[in-house]
Amino acid sequence: MRIVHYVNQFYAGLGGEAEAGIGPRALEGTVGPGRLLSQLLGDEHEIVVTLVCGDDYAASNTAVAEELVGMAREAGAELLVAGPAFGSGRYGLVCARLVAAAEAAGLPALASMHPDNPGISDAGGAPVVAAGASSRQMRPTLQTVAAAIAKLATGANLTVADGRVARAARVGQLVDQRAAARAVELVLRRLAGDRESTEVPVGGFDVVTPSAPVDKLASATVALVTEGALVPAGNPDRLESARATRWLRYPIEGMDSLASGKWESVDGGFATTAANADPNRIVPLDTVRRLERDGVIGRLHNELLVTVGNGTQVASARRFGVEWAAELRKAGVQAAILTAT
Amino acid sequence: MEIGAATRYEQHQLVVGREQAQALFADPALAAVRVHVAAPGDPTRIIAPLDVVEPRSKGPGGGVFPGWMAPVNRPRGGDTHVLRGAAVLAAGYLPRNQEGLIDMSGPAAERSPFGRTNNVVIEFDRADGASWQEAEVALRRGLLRLAVHLADAAVDAPPDVVEELAAPHRPGMSTGGLPRVGAITNLQTQGAFKDVFVYGRSMAGSLPTLFDPVEIEDGAVVSGQYGHPALRNPTYIHQNNPVVAELRARDGQDLCFAGVVLCPEPVEQADKELVSTHAAWLCRAAGFDAAIVTKEGAGNADNDLMLKVDALEADGLTAVALYAELSGADGTGPPLVAGPRRGAVVSTGNYDQRVKLPAVERALGGTRLNIADAEATAAVDVPTAAILGALSPLGAGWLTCRSEQQQLAGQKLGGAA
Numbered sequence: 066m067r068i069v070h071y072v073n074q075f076y077a078g079l080g081g082e083a084e085a086g087i088g089p090r091a092l093e094g095t096v097g098p099g100r101l102l103s104q105l106l107g108d109e110h111e112i113v114v115t116l117v118c119g120d121d122y123a124a125s126n127t128a129v130a131e132e133l134v135g136m137a138r139e140a141g142a143e144l145l146v147a148g149p150a151f152g153s154g155r156y157g158l159v160c161a162r163l164v165a166a167a168e169a170a171g172l173p174a175l176a177s178m179h180p181d182n183p184g185i186s187d188a189g190g191a192p193v194v195a196a197g198a199s200s201r202q203m204r205p206t207l208q209t210v211a212a213a214i215a216k217l218a219t220g221a222n223l224t225v226a227d228g229r230v231a232r233a234a235r236v237g238q239l240v241d242q243r244a245a246a247r248a249v250e251l252v253l254r255r256l257a258g259d260r261e262s263t264e265v266p267v268g269g270f271d272v273v274t275p276s277a278p279v280d281k282l283a284s285a286t287v288a289l290v291t292e293g294a295l296v297p298a299g300n301p302d303r304l305e306s307a308r309a310t311r312w313l314r315y316p317i318e319g320m321d322s323l324a325s326g327k328w329e330s331v332d333g334g335f336a337t338t339a340a341n342a343d344p345n346r347i348v349p350l351d352t353v354r355r356l357e358r359d360g361v362i363g364r365l366h367n368e369l370l371v372t373v374g375n376g377t378q379v380a381s382a383r384r385f386g387v388e389w390a391a392e393l394r395k396a397g398v399q400a401a402i403l404t405a406t
Numbered sequence: 407m408e409i410g411a412a413t414r415y416e417q418h419q420l421v422v423g424r425e426q427a428q429a430l431f432a433d434p435a436l437a438a439v440r441v442h443v444a445a446p447g448d449p450t451r452i453i454a455p456l457d458v459v460e461p462r463s464k465g466p467g468g469g470v471f472p473g474w475m476a477p478v479n480r481p482r483g484g485d486t487h488v489l490r491g492a493a494v495l496a497a498g499y500l501p502r503n504q505e506g507l508i509d510m511s512g513p514a515a516e517r518s519p520f521g522r523t524n525n526v527v528i529e530f531d532r533a534d535g536a537s538w539q540e541a542e543v544a545l546r547r548g549l550l551r552l553a554v555h556l557a558d559a560a561v562d563a564p565p566d567v568v569e570e571l572a573a574p575h576r577p578g579m580s581t582g583g584l585p586r587v588g589a590i591t592n593l594q595t596q597g598a599f600k601d602v603f604v605y606g607r608s609m610a611g612s613l614p615t616l617f618d619p620v621e622i623e624d625g626a627v628v629s630g631q632y633g634h635p636a637l638r639n640p641t642y643i644h645q646n647n648p649v650v651a652e653l654r655a656r657d658g659q660d661l662c663f664a665g666v667v668l669c670p671e672p673v674e675q676a677d678k679e680l681v682s683t684h685a686a687w688l689c690r691a692a693g694f695d696a697a698i699v700t701k702e703g704a705g706n707a708d709n710d711l712m713l714k715v716d717a718l719e720a721d722g723l724t725a726v727a728l729y730a731e732l733s734g735a736d737g738t739g740p741p742l743v744a745g746p747r748r749g750a751v752v753s754t755g756n757y758d759q760r761v762k763l764p765a766v767e768r769a770l771g772g773t774r775l776n777i778a779d780a781e782a783t784a785a786v787d788v789p790t791a792a793i794l795g796a797l798s799p800l801g802a803g804w805l806t807c808r809s810e811q812q813q814l815a816g817q818k819l820g821g822a823a
Contacts, residue, residue, distance in 0.1 A: 186738060234737035235807040237759040237790065239516060244728055245648035245801025246655075248698045248752045249587070252726045253660055255750055256585045256696055263750035264806060265729060265741050307504070307634075308758065308789065333504050334633065334705065336597055376634065376704055376791065378732045378758060380739035 066110045066218050069142035070099045071133060071163055073156045077117040085155075086395050087119035089129060091136050098149070098203060105211035110218065114140035120155035124391035129159070130166035142172060144217065149177035149196035149206045150184070154387040158184030164191035175217060177210050180230045183383035192217075194228040281363075285399040288366035289317070290389055292374030292382075293340070293347040293406040294332035305373055306333035312372035312385050317365070322351035334375030335406050348404055366398050374405060407443050407492065407524040415560035420492060422526055422556065430551040431528065433544035435536035440529040442770050446522055448510040451763075453772035453782050455508050455794050456496040456542075457629050458520055458640035459549045461489035463557035464624070470557075471550045471625035473606025483620055487561050493523040493642055494552045496545045497771025498530055501538050502599030505777050506635020506794045512764050514788075517755075517796040517805060519643070526552065527770045539598055546630055549641075571620060572657060574665035577693030581662045585695040585724075588664035589649040590614075590685055591800070592710050593639075594631045594702040595670040602639075602702070603628045604668060614669040614685040616692055619650050622666065631702060636757065636790055636797040637730060639702045648801045649698050649728075664694045671701065671710045682713035686721045696724035701799045704730065704757065708744040715746035725749040730797035731756045731807050735789070741807070754798060755805025757791045 074084045076097040095103045096115040103112050116133050123129045137145045145167045147160035160176040161184040167174035168191040176188055177196045185193060194213045196206040209228040216227055223229040242250075247264070254262050279285050296304050302313050317323075323344035330337040330347055345351040348369060357365050370392065372385055393401055413423035424441050431439040444450045462470050464486055472478045508520045515521025528548065532541040575586055593602035595610035602609060604617075605626055617626075627644040650666060657663040669685050672678055689697050699714045701707040711727045718725040729751050731741035735758050745751065762785070769782030778786035790796050796803055 186734075231810075233809045235731060235733050235741055235753075235756060235809050236737055237731075237756040237805055237807045239804045240806050241804070243648060243652075243801055243804050244752050244754045244798065244806065245652040245698075247806070248649060248726050248728055248801055249652045249656055249661075251750050251752055252587055252696050252698055252724060253585075253656075255724045255726065256587075264753040264808075265731060265745070265751040267746050267749060267751055270745065270747075308791070336502060336600060374705070376732065376757065378734045378739045379743060380734055 066143040067141050068110055068112045068144050068146055068214070069114045069116060069137040069140050070095070070102070070112045071116045071145065071147040071160065072097050072099065073159070074117060074119045077115065079117065082394070085119040085121040088122050089116065089118040089133055089136065091116055091140065098207060101204065102207050102211060105207055106214060110214060118159065120159065121391040121395040123159040124155040124387060125395050127162065130162040133163055134166045134170050134172060137167065137172060144214065145172055145174040146210065146214065147174065147176040149210065150182060151196050151200055151202070152179045152182055152198045154183045155391050157182035158187055158384065158387050161185055161187035161193070164193070165189040167191065173217060175210070175213055177206060183387050185230065186380045187384065192223045193230045194223065195230050279400045283360055284363040286364045286366055286397055287353065287362045288370070288393050288398045288401040289348050289350060289353060290370040290401050291348050291404045292372050293404055294330050294373035294375070295323070295328055295344055295347045295371055296331055298327055298329050300329070300331050304331055304371065306331045307373065307376040309373045309377040309381060312370055312389070315369045315371060316367060317350060317369050318367040320350060321354050323348060332373050332375050332406055347406065349402070353402070366393065366396060407445060407526070409441060409443055413555060413559045415563055420489065420556060420559065426555065427526070427552055430555055431530070431544065431548035433548065435533050435540035435544040437531040437533040439548070442527045442529065444510050444525045444527055444770065446510055446515065446524065449767040450510040451766045451769045451782060452497050452508040452525070452527055453769055453775055454497050454499060454503055454505050455520070455635070455771065456498070456500060456503060456632060457546060457549055458493050458495040458642040459553040460642045460645045461492050461494060461553045461557035462625065462645065463487045463554050463561055465561050469624065470554060471628065472621065473603070473626065474547065474550050474628060475554060478605050482618065486624055487557050489557050489560055491524055492526070492556065493520060494526040494528070494549055494556065495520070496528045496530060496549055499772065500542060500599065500632060503632035504634055505775070506792045507775065507788070508794050509763055509766065513761050514763050514793045517761070517790065517793050517803065519795045519798065519802045526556070529771060542599065542630065546628065550628065571623065571654065572663070574619060575662035584660065584662045586664040586693055587653055587661045587696045587698070588666065588689060588692065588694045589647070589653060590667045590669060590689070590697050590699040590714060591647065591649070592669045592671050592699070592701045592707065593627065594633065594707065596673060599630065599632050601630045603630060609668065609670040610672070612670050614667050614681055614688050616688060617666050617668045619647070619666045622647055622650070627668070633703050635792055635794045637702065637704050637799055638795065639798070639800050640795065643795065643798060643800050643802050648798070649700060665692055671703065671707050673706065678710055678713055682710065682717045685714055686717035686723070689718060689723060690721055694723055699725055699727045700801065704732070705743055708742065712744045712746045715749040719748040726752060728752045728754055728799060728801050730754045730799065732758060733807070734758050735760050737807065752801070753806045754801065754803055755790055755796060756807050757789065757797060759790045760787050761790055761793065762787050
């Protein structure tokens with residue numbers, strides 16, 4: 066098969082975070098992990114072109130996926146392989162969008178990333194095989210990818226046995242016993258020594274390691290972002306009051322504060338009266354402008370990024386986080402103040 | 407149940423006296439109220455339901471809803487008359503009420519405890535010049551009065567069922583080797599329209615307290631909380647605390663019912679930690695071997711559950727929590743926002759799962775369903791989150807979630823059997 070391989074700027078050897086803003090490009094033959102993948106694939110399959118894009122550029126621009134699929138088509142791809150992205154959020158999101166766009170366009174595609182990668186849900190129905198958590202697992206991951214490619218070439222579908230990440234849906238259903246009765250059953254089972262039984266798996270929550278403090282705050286660009294649903298009065302873009310599926314951006318350039326009556330919180334999860342009386346208490350524009358004037362921070366980023374946290378599912382929140390990080394990095398922002406409600 | 411000239415109860419039929427009911431809502435904050443009834447099976451949708459109360463009375467001397475309709479220092483216990491199968495509720499716009507619905511037939515009726523009750527529904531108009539807070543207090547008092555008024559009508563009727571509620575097992579009493587299991591009931595305490603009242607007072611700022619479950623059955627806990635409809639515990643659910651009821655059902659056979667601890671759900675992290683630590687200590691001091699922990703609300707409230715389960719398990723108690731899942735419409739997202747590191751979790755269903763509801767003939771409480779941007783009677787597609795009590799945090803509902811693999815395993819087992 067003629068394979069087109071997608072990697073980010075880092076694995077293409079074009080640079081680290083400083084180069085994350087570069088746009089899409091095609092390189093002849095194999096690059097970076099593609100070299101080992103090519104060896105593992107043997108002679109039957111050939112990586113003809115490697116597509117590359119900077120993580121920030123690609124993650125903050127959803128149209129890039131289609132552009133890259135078009136480039137893969139031009140290169141005569143019979144299969145598009147993206148990653149492995151391991152646990153990297155932006156890279157994983159782009160790989161997932163890319164294989165989803167390829168499949169939608171009728172081009173077979175395969176991505177690889179860690180099952181906990183925040184981007185994984187964007188792959189839709191396209192196959193994703195599991196990668197390790199970091200590039201230390203490059204070789205075993207590429208062995209999985211190579212075996213998956215060989216199987217796809219036979220026309221077979223990938224299964225969990227091939228390392229495919231199963232999107233095991235949790236299906237809601239009505240049962241005879243109400244939840245309180247099931248809780249009593251469960252507590253009795255646990256008291257009898259069964260420490261494993263549970264209806265929902267427990268544990269497994271991320272611990273976010275804080276970044277190092279900003280080195281030179283007086284020259285840093287700082288952004289304001291919020292999950293408090295603060296939007297222009299009247300909510301012209303119809304941000305949801307709960308269960309957000311998207312985020313919005315609003316210019317705050319030249320504004321010294323957020324005027325009452327011009328902004329409102331549409332969050333359905335807290336009493337908004339005080340917030341609407343002084344929107345600066347949800348997004349502290351007044352204070353941060355003062356810090357900017359006093360030279361405590363270098364500059365305030367000219368856009369406010371907004372979503373609503375109320376009832377928003379974890380997968381969406383993680384995706385917003387990845388997209389915001391890419392967006393802010395691309396804009397040269399060094400620090401963000403995320404206000405929550 | 408029907409509406410008539412005067413309230414009376416005869417042979418399992420309740421007639422709700424229209425003018426008598428309206429008079430119970432007389433308040434300067436309300437311009438008018440309208441009284442309707444809706445029965446299971448009716449092609450009726452109730453839009454924007456507020457609180458729901460079960461009709462109960464202790465007879466002519468009063469005594470239910472202490473702190474609201476009776477002094478707290480009255481004699482406790484004695485007989486309580488319950489109009490089982492009936493409920494009174496208000497419905498209509500209130501600014502902090504997250505819009506939900508009850509359908510009296512179809513899939514939403516199967517999912518809500520209030521699709522299965524005969525409901526007296528109060529629609530209302532706020533008086534000019536009255537604040538929404540004043541209207542809300544007037545509605546709450548009116549609902550409690552109406553609940554007592556209806557139950558009073560049946561006080562002389564012979565009971566169909568007599569339930570004797572045993573007192574909780576006290577520490578030091580012999581258990582015959584059975585484990586002592588109690589309930590921790592978290593109450594939401596987030597200020598106006600987000601508050602639950604204990605003896606008429608907000609529990610905000612309080613420490614957890616061991617509480618007489620008979621007092622809860624007699625209405626010591628009253629809801630003024632209008633967040634996430636599916637994740638609410640209306641007064642009716644407290645009066646019938648499902649965890650306490652299920653513990654009592656096994657009392658003396660598989661366990662000893664050890665009691666109830668009421669806790670606030672504070673909004674500050676340090677307060678959450680304080681309340682959780684203190685609750686765990688209280689359970690230990692009260693001799694619990696295990697506790698079932700419940701909440702009200704989502705996100706913020708999930709942390710209260712998580713911290714309590716972890717605190718209990720760290721103290722050597724066995725803990726089980728009831729959570730609703732938020733795994734997205736297709737169920738593939740992570741199910742919990744915050745979850746315990748230990749213990750076990752019962753699922754009350756998926757908040758995001760869509761439910762298709764057929765059109766109905768009549769709507770009460772409003773003419774539009776804003777969350778679906780549709781006429782109130784239209785066929786709509788809503789998240790489970792919108793159906794009142796469908797994900798009941800106190801375990802009154804029948805929903806759960808299973809992963810596809812679990813279902814496959816279950817099918818195999820079923821086939822083998």
